[in-house]
Amino acid sequence: MSGTARSQLRLLARDPVLLVLLTVIALSIAVFVVYPLVKVFMASLHVNDVWTLDGYRELAERRLYRNALVNSLSVAALVGIISVAIGYVAAFVLTRLEVPGKTLLHYITILPIVSPPFVSAVSILFLFGFNGLVTRQLLGLNDFSIYGFHGVVISQVFTFAPIAYLSLRGVLASLSPTLEDAALNIGATRWQTFWKVTFPLSLPGIASAFLVVFIESMADFGNPLVLAGAAFPMLAPQAYLEITGSFNLSRGATLAIVLLIPSMTAFAIQRYYLAKRQYITVTGKPTASTSKIVSNPMKWLLYGIVSFFAVLVTAFYAVIIVGAFTQVWGFNYTPTLAHFRYVFDVGLDSVKDTLIVAIVSTPISGILGMLVAFLVVRRVFPGRTALEFGSILSFAVPGTVVGIGYILAFNAPPIILTGTLAILVLCFVFRYVPVGIQSGIAVLRQIDPSIEEAAQNLGANGLTTFRKVTLPLIAPAFFSGLVYAFVRAMTAISAAIFLVSANWNLMTVQILNQVGSGRLGVSAAFSVVVIVIVLIAIGIISFLINRWTRHTSMVRFQ
Amino acid sequence: MTDSIRIVGLNKVFPSPGGGSVHAVKDINLDIGAGKLVTLLGPSGCGKTTLLRMIAGFEEPSSGDLFFGERRMNEEPPNTRDTAMVFQSYAVFPHLNVFENVAFGLRLRHLPKAEIEAKVTRVLEQTGLEGYAKRSPNQLSGGQQQRVALARCIVMEPKVLLFDEPLSNLDAKLREQMRVEIRELQQRLGITSIYVTHDQVEAMSISDEIVIMKSGVVEQLGTPQEIYARPANRFVADFIGKANIVEARIAGKNTIEINGVSIGVPLVPELPAGAEVSAILRPEAIHLSAEGGQFRGIVRRVMFLGNIAEYLVEVDGLGNWLVDISNPAEAGLFQAGSQVFLEPSAGSIHILG
CATH class of the missing domain: 1.10.3720.10 (MetI-like)
Structure with a gap:
């Protein structure tokens, strides 16, 4: 050797x-x-100049940190599932169906990828915060709080669904539509064709997209910092607070390691297990063909979902732009x-x-x-x-x-x-x-x-x-x-x-x-x-x- | 100036992904005279491309030596070997136009602009590409791309030209035309050339000498005529052209016996009478008639190919023989099932000991 x-x-x-x-x-x-x-x-492993596992023991004993780990994991899991669902539907509609405005929808859907980290969080505050346009001014709610689990999940889905979309788009575009045609040809119904051919073939891609979103969500710092609130600790902001707030470097480092482990595990699975199981049916012939496995009403339902997401994205950006030119949001809407x-x-x-x-x-x-x-x-x-x-x-x-x-x-x-x-x-x-x-x-x-x-x-x-x-x-x-x-x-x-x-x-x-x-x-x-x-x-x-x-x-x- | 090439005991062993290793080229010795065009011919996986890539410097020999003229080349990196290679996939630079493709190597040598211009223009004329200088490669047909690849090589005036199955992606007509052009160009320029192919017709038509390879070993080296008329073994006989390989017995001086029939042949190996040998009968050197011949058979299949008719004849006691009859339109066809008589042309029979 x-x-x-x-x-x-x-x-x-x-x-x-x-x-x-x-x-x-x-x-x-x-x-x-x-x-x-x-x-x-x-x-x-180095607390107060001594080599020890005390850092980890302390973490396991204090509820704050246990909660931070559980919260981060559950947010990441839920955000992964929702993002992949939205991403899959969007990828399917925009690569396989004949619908109007595909290019525009594509660009709107990926817009959040190029935006700064707080856009969605700030939009959500503008819309659903204590002085939010929807919660306060439209619905007149006084005791609604956007902070916590749901706020972080909404904000992260908005931020990471586009990543799932892009990765699933690649997966669906590389599946030859002739496979679906073949299934239909030998007598499968549309429903059977989807669940027995299209879905299983895209499953490794779905799992891979889920893990990528999971990693991103675990690592996300901006959304949790703004929207988690004091009652809902999460790992990434907690590690930051330990270092900048309490100047406790070794505690911050310990939290960082705890944060690293799930991410690395997801990465290892994605890279060394799933990557080898992607089905790419490249035939050398153009695969751009319209899917026939979706009935007309279903097609427009899916299209509606994608359009709704695009409208939300647009609304979030519109709110940011309007907010940037508004005196004090919630009180004084004079342009400035x-x-x-x-x-x-x-x-x-x-x-x-x-x-x-x-x-x-x-x-x-x-x-x-x-x-x-x-x-x-x-x-x-x-x-x-x-x-x-x-x-x-x-x-x-x-x-x-x-x-x-x-x-x-x-x-x-x-x-x-x-x-x-x-x-x-x-x-x-x-x-x-x-x-x-x-x-x-x-x-x-x-x-x-x-x-x-x-x-x-x-x-x-x-x-x-x-x-x-x-x-x-x-x-x-x-x-x-x-x-x-x-x-x-x-x-x-x-x-x-x-x-x-x-x-x-x-x-x-x-x-x-x-x-x-x-x-x-x-x-x-x-x-x-x-x-x-x-x-x-x-x-x-x-x-x-x-x-x-x-x-x-x-x-x-x- | 062009160089002769000498290959001494060359070996290439690849580690295989599963663990073991693949011995792709086994102990090859070759001398290629300056200015000659030599073809490496063999079925896929015979090591011919590996040998060519070692000459180009893309693979390092596991052992043995490679000389250009007197210079040992083993350690020389590919970019300083002064070879020029025409690739199977053309490997034309897709981001450069035809002129820039051909000028690529000259620019790396930092030649003056005017000289580059003059050389490229002349080579584009030689290869029939005048007027295409500003075209992008994807506006060219396969044949034109292959000309660009060729022009890009000869403009360098290399010591050695290398061809890696250059015509295998072209259609049949163009292939014939291009091999004539390559041969003429090579003879005019007098550059030592090594040409890899698996197509025996291409090898026969283009080469000064052919090296037949199988499983990393040289089976035979010779001119096209030598190899066709006197194949060294059954593999070569069968690989070059079509051959009926028939069991025979030495009957005496310049005489063999096939299934009891004695035939006088020009050359017989020095073997005692009664020794078992193989006789190579070429399909075009067998005469077919309705009555009167040394062997009798039944026509099992006829294929009319225009210039010839190809028969499969079941010969009594000797199995199936291929027989080619030229100008069949005039000679008339035997139908399947009819009885025929066969007479091999004695002067064309080659005996393998």
Whole structure:
């Protein structure tokens, strides 16, 4: 085995640039992904300078923490189920049925993915809070409280159902409709066809979407912080409060580990069990065919559900925009620009900082993602699986855990980074690179390797091949990697909140502060600014990529 | 300048996913003269593509040596070997237009702009692609894409040209046309070429020499005529063209006996009388008539293919033989079930010991 490893390294060493690059990437993943996690784990076992399991025992004994765990798990489970149900219906309607306005519905449904973390929470407060439009002004309720289990679930479903939708859309689009046709042809009813063919075939995809939403929900910080309320503790905000409120680092670390375990378990199941069980029935022929297994009334019922969700999304955004221009929501609906003046006056530094962090981390993350995908798919080297695992590991690690890990790891020698731009950029790069890597790997696996071999054969070394051939060919993955990195850098909160400083502050943290002090109008204005920047940035990235690959007609973006 | 290629005791062992290993290329020795076109021919999985990829540098030999001229190439990375390869899937860069595809390698050499322009234009003319320079590859037919792949290689003036089943994705007519063009171009440029194919007709028509491979081993090396007329073993006989392999016995000097019938043949291995041998009878070297011949049989199947008629004849005591009759439209067809007489042309019989 070591003989193989040696010969693999020898082969790689013929391309020294690539070998150096690989070493740098492997080292950075070890330092910026794995090392912080190790630090969190060690801190959880190290209470008052003694190695002990007391931290965990205390957690198990105190009801607050037990409740936090149970609450987080049950919210994640319920949000997973509801999101997958909505996502499945939306994916089915929008990929398989002939209905009007599909493109518009698609974009509205995925809109929440690009929005800052508090949009849904603030909308819900605007609509259903103590001074909410619906609860107070329309229904005249005085004692209704949105805080707690139901508030968090509603807000998270709104935030994460689009993720389930996107992932199930891929699953349903890759199921050949001829399978349904075949079932109908040999005498199955529509109902039987759905339950005996379509549903079982999409089951691994459903489970996978559920687990992804579960992971996201467990890790979610913004919605619980705003909507959980004091009576309903949840893990991620609790860990944050232990550290910022009680300065109890080891308790925070212990909670972080407890938070990490279910997420990692879900990730492991999703990646190593379900991923191998996806049924993809690619025939090479166009599979875009309308499903015949839905009767007309059923079709319009499903369409109604999807439209209703889209209307809700639109309403939530409308409320945010109106709220941003409204004096005091619930009392005085006079239009005003005061909130935006505040954003561009008091908040201007955070706008600038956020933009700098996003602009610096996006290209690094995008190129790193494609490079790792290229190395993992096209090169053989010892530890390849470990590199792939390490590089996508951070997808499953809740931001709270990463944030605590970074302050533990980079607050003391040998690497001191706290309070710098670098710590934010590094955190964002390694946290959000997995999506680029995954889509890079997926696209690259479909590209004939001989195209890259041809480049080598004509005299290109590894890096030139990557730059001149691979990267242009995987431009769609590069695009989605860049967009994802930028959007996340603009909207991240859970890890970032531990890493911001007086010098480097972020808009999302500002939104949180405004929500905390009850100034919902200002937080709405901040959210609008974030959304506008994100949309402009997507436009610019797509323009640049299109220009760069303008000869390419094969490589097109969806 | 073009190079000769020398392969000495070359082996390739792949670790197989299940644990063990696959010995894809076994102890191969080959000498390929400068300027020659040599074909590696064999069924799929015979190791021919692995051998080609080792020459290109995409695979590393497990043991043995590879020389271009006097230079040992084992450790040389693919991008500095100065080979140029035409891939089965063309591997035309989809994001570059035809001109840029062909200019790709020249640009990596940092040649002056004007020189690149001149070279690319000349090669596009040579390959019949003038006027397509600004086209994107997906606006081209398969044949045109293959020309781009070829142009991209010869513009580099490589020491060695490599072809990996370059015509297998083209339709039959185009395939014939392209192999003539490739052969003419190769002879004009005089570049040492190695051509992998599983199509024996393609191999016969294009090669100076053919290397027949099976299970990682060279079965025979020779000119097309040698291999067809004197196959080294049953596998080669059967793989190149069609063959009736018939049990025979040595009857004396230059004489064999098949089922009691004595036939004089040109070459017989040095074996004692009575030794059992195999006689290779090519279907086109058997004469068929309604009466009077050395063997008698019943026609079991007739296929009219236009230029020939292909018969399956059950020969008394000798099993089924394939017989091809040329110009059948004029000769007339025997119907299935009719009795026929067969007379192998003695000069074409090849004996395997």
